[in-house]
Amino acid sequence: MCGIGGIININNSKIDPNIIENIKDSLEHRGPDNSSVKYINESNCFVHTRLSIIDLNDRSNQPFQNEDKRYTLVFNGEIYNYKEIRKELEDLGVGFTTEGDTEVLLKGFITYGSNVLEKLRGQFAFAIYDSSEESLFLARDRIGIKPLYFSNHEDWFIFGSEIKAIEKSGVVPFSEDVESYISYLRHLCVPSNRTGNKNILKLEPGEYATFSLKEGLIRNKYWDPFSFEINNDIYEDEAIDEVERLLKESIDYRKVSDVEVGLFLSGGVDSSLIGKLMKENENSGLKGFNIDYEDHFEGYKGEVKEAKYASSFLNIELIEDKIKYSDFQDILNNYSFYQDDLIGDEVGIPLYFLGRNARSNGIKVVQVGEGADELFYGYEHWLRYIKLNKYIKPLTRSRSDFLNFSNHRMNLASNILFNRTSFGGGAIGFNLVEINKLISGGIPSDSELINFVDNKWDSYFASKDATLTKWMTLIDLNVRLPELLLMRMDKLVMQSAVEARVPFLDHKLVEYVLTIPENILFNKSTTKPLLKKIAGNHLPNEIVNRKKQGFRAPVGEWIKKDQDYFYESIKEFNSLVDLFNKKELDKVLQGNDYQQKWYLLNLSNWHLNRVAN
Incomplete structure (x- = not known):
């Protein structure tokens, strides 16, 4: 995990060194172990701040160039299968001077071009400049675990791991994107390729882009969760075996590190199962981290008791922390700066303190349970929604604007009845009726961004194979996971220079789960039926069937x-x-x-x- 940035002056003018220093300074919290700049020429410069995790030697510092210096790479993330790719390249006669994944990524790109993306198993965002072709290549991983922002503004093309890297450069001004603000109110994040700053965009998950003075910016999608079809030939026993195999493989891959790997442990089934599988065939200790609040509040009892039980069963060290109101006061003025993009979920606050606690205890890398709820149906309100759809059926074949309500329950029922988007994602701040009243002049009627999920809904349900249960997973893979849950994890935990690894979102596991029939994956009577059957082989019933309460602040x-x-x-x-x-x-x-x-x-x-x- 690192911070990356780069800037190109389109007019081939010399870049002011102060601009480069501003970019580098804005990213140093992401990579405190080394920071470097590389002037490819006087109008083109790459920046890298390193968090050393694999091949700790200085030879793997970035920006990284190949032998003839034609190609320059900056890379944030991890390629977990880099050893297999390296062997494949060595068989083709490619030589290596380092032992890490950085050189493998660059040599893989030189050999395969954009097709290297099909071979990568990991979480990544990277940029490669080809000095011969005078072209820039940018890519973001399939699920969107790692962010990548860019701006093509006036005389500049600039990119970075965070919005602040671009804003702090001083060459791209802030301009509020009101449509993004309205979309944030609906989704607690900004969907698609937009941000809160009209002058800054982002690569979407599973997307790469090329930029050159000749052709400008060209964007390409190389992975889309909506492209996977259900395989009705899969039987339950087969699904259990294959999901367990893929999850074990994913967790093992995410143990690959030259530094100690820890665990964020809530005591629930997801993090406890990760912990159990991390400990298999391992004699070394494992540190788990949990956080609570001095202020307890209605609807949330904390998770310390459950985490202690799980840590005792797993035989791991549990390190606890508590957040006080004064801690919230201390972080509040900087919180919007830390979160970087618009992220409405307040859980970023405890994640910030979890990251800080992990780092203070010598941990640079943790495994986390994000993604399990969305893949395996872990939310009670998802079950209630599906049950409601059994009793209420649409009265119209096409979308109708008849009868809209501010009340969330009435709004949901009317959306089902009149064929509107009744599930816009797992996180809803304000519903569209509330937003239309709140916004001066109402919601713009022609906004593709504000209607992003509605257009997806219409497109998806035009297919005879569409199902509500699969839609819920797909739309959260498209919006809530990459732009809210994973960004709060990346931005807030990385404030303390801690890398979060997400085994449930290994793309091989995700792809397989998306093909599992609904009758195996979903049960209206219980959450996570398939995952619980797997967890039952490794964990006691008290953990497997613990009632979920969610992480809140x-x-x-x-x-x-x-x-x-x-x-x-x-x-x-x-x-x-x-x-x-x-x-x-x-x-x-x-x-x-x-x-x-x-x-x-x-x-x-x-x-x-x-x-x-």
Whole structure:
């Protein structure tokens, strides 16, 4: 895991060294072990900050060039199967001077071009410049575990692991993207290739792009979860065996490291199963990390008791921490800067402290359980949604705008009845009716971004093979996982220079799960039926069937401690952007939905932070 950046002056003008230093400084939290710049020529420069995990020798520092210096690479992430790819390349006569995955990636690209992406098993974002062709190649991994942002603004093309690398360069100004702000209110993140800054875009998961002065920017999709079809010839026993095999293989791959690998342990089935499989055939110890709050709140009891039970069963060391309100106060002013892109989920706060605690205990790498709920149906509200669809059927064949409600339950029922998007993703901040009232002048009717999931819904359900259960996984693989859950993990944990590895989202495992028939993967009576059958071979019933409560933060309790202070930021934001209808905004601020207040506060602070800088 590292920080990468690069900048090209389109007019071939010399780059001011201060610009390069600003980019490098903005990324050093991601890679404190080494930071380097490489001027490919006076108008083209790559930047890299390194978190040393594989081949700790300086010979693997980046930017990395091949022998004749035609190709220059900066790379963030890990290629877990690099040894197999290296063997394949060596059989073709390719030589190597290092022992890590960086050189394998570059030599693989030189040999296979963009087809190397089909061979990579890992989490990655990288850029390669070809000095002979004067072209830039950018790529992001299939699931979107690693981010990659870019801007083609006036005389510059610039890219980076974080938005702040581009913003801090000083050559790309901030310009609020109001459509992105509205989309954030709906999804708690920004879908597609957009960000909160109109001048900065991102590569989507499973996408690569080329840029040259001759051809400009060309984007290509090399992987799409919607492309996988259900295989009705798969039987349950076969599915259990193959998922278990792929999960074990994925966890073993993610143990590949020249530094110690830890575990974020909630005590639930996902993280406990990872811990159990990590410990198989291993004599060395394993450190697990858990976090709790001094302020307990309605609907959340904490997970320390469960984590202690799991750690005892797994025979691993559990390192605990507690967050106080004063910790929240300390992080709040910088939180929007840390989260980088618009990420509405408050769970980034405890993740920040988990990362800090791991690093202070000598851990640079952790395995985490993200993705299991989305692949294996781990949410109770998903089950309730499917049950509701058994009793309520659409009254119309096509989408109708008849009867819309602000109330979330009534809104859901009417969306089903009138063939609208009734499941827009696992994270919903405000529904479209609420947003239409809140936004001054209402939602723009022609916005592809705001209607991103609705257009996906219409396209997907045009197929006779479409199912609601598969849609729920697919749309979360398309939006919530890559742009919310994985970005909060990347941005907040990396503030402490800790790499999070996600074994449930190994693309081989994801691809196989997407082909499993619904009757094997889904059961309306219980969450994660398939995964629990696998976990039952490794874990006690107390862990396998523990009731899920989800990872949360007491933002409502914290906001209540000084409401006027927090609301001031929201009002200041609205005075600058004039996004919200003041009457409707006051209703939200005077109401009891503190989650929605947090989403507004987070958006406001994100914007104000950029205006101030």
